[in-house]
Amino acid sequence: MRPFFLTFTLLLLLASKAEARVYDSFADVAERAIPGVVNIRTTIYQGNKDPALDLYQFFLHGTLPRSAQTHAVGSGVVIDNQGHILTNHHVIENASVIEVLFAKTKRKVNATIVGIDPKTDLALLRTQLPPGVNWLDPGDSDLLRVGDVVLAIGNPFGYAHTVTSGIISAKGRVIGAGPYDDFLQTDAAIHPGNSGGPLIDIRGRVIGINTAVAAEGPNIGFAIPINIARAVVRDLLRYGKVKRPYIGIVGKNILSTDEVESGDTLGGVYGVIVTNLIVEGPGYNAGLKIGDLIMAIDNEKVLDMNQLQRMMSGRSPSDHIRLKIYRRGRGFMYVNLALDEFPKASDLPVSKDLF
Secondary structure (H helix, E strand, O other), X not given: OHHHHHHHHHHHHHHHHHHHHHHHOOHHHHHHHHHHEEEEEEEEEEOOOOHXXXXXXXXXXXXXXXXXXXXXXXXXXXXXXXXXXXXXHHHHOOOOEEEEEEOOOOOEEEOEEEEEEOOOOEEEEEOOOOOOOOOOOEOOXXXXXXXXXXXXXXXXXXXXXXXXXXXXXXXXXXXXXXOOOOEEEEOOOOOOOOOOOEEEEOOOOEEEEEEEEOOOOOOOEEEEEHHHHHHHHHHHHHHOOOOOEEOOEEEEEOOOHHHOOOOOOOOOOOOEEEEEEOOOOHHHHHOOOOOOEEEEEOOEEOOOHHHHHHHHHOOOOOOEEEEEEEEOOOEEEEEEEEOEEOOOHHHOOOOOOEO
């Protein structure tokens, strides 16, 4: 029995040491991931706006040497072997020149814009990959749990390829950044310059794109879930833009039973009220009316406008959906609706609550 006991004890010690190597250090994960993260430097050229030079500009046919260069720094992540780099739109917004710096080679190369999506604050770039640079594989942000360990890699305050660690603090955060708020919250240190860099799990898979920090205090950072980013990248590669479906309504959250006629019992009021309709839009053509309360799409509850936006972002402009609504004087009913592609902003009224 003694040899068996010694052998069993030795195995336990070896297992505990192996486990310690996995959980006490993320060096192996960071070492594999860092080459797939780039630092981004942009230059913005601005024309001279001095009114005293208007006459000079006239005789030069409205041209002057470009001046007043401004620089910005951010981060990005290589997502394939074709040299595509995912970053934040605000990192490269209005940039005249975009340069990316790779970790090991210290080589700086120019990048071009494949497409942008301001609504999700994402941008897709393309550049020539130096030899030996690998891309990072995507994870599945839907499978994340609060408490999962994550690493953030980026360029905070210009400190190249900095790695910080933390956990997923919350999911589905709405921070008022846009119509598609659905952020991962993390306590991994994120600072200016981290924007566009990856949030990775302990297997080195990208599960988010670091985007914002809370102004209220440290250790509250936000990342765009990679599943949202993946859908954006797919459309940017295919069309150069994101094709989104829309119902053609303006909506608002229901706040109380005052929004429906008194005396009706809805068994817990929730949903989005139609406050306006786009003439000849999908909702108008399907028979929706102002005052209708949208309570479900394809049997999935619509609790509020943020959830409605998230549900719509997962659908295609060619899809058909079935709405469960509550209408005054009619009660509960269903409306079958054919979605359409979101028109140009110039063709629509200005409303942040347009779906």
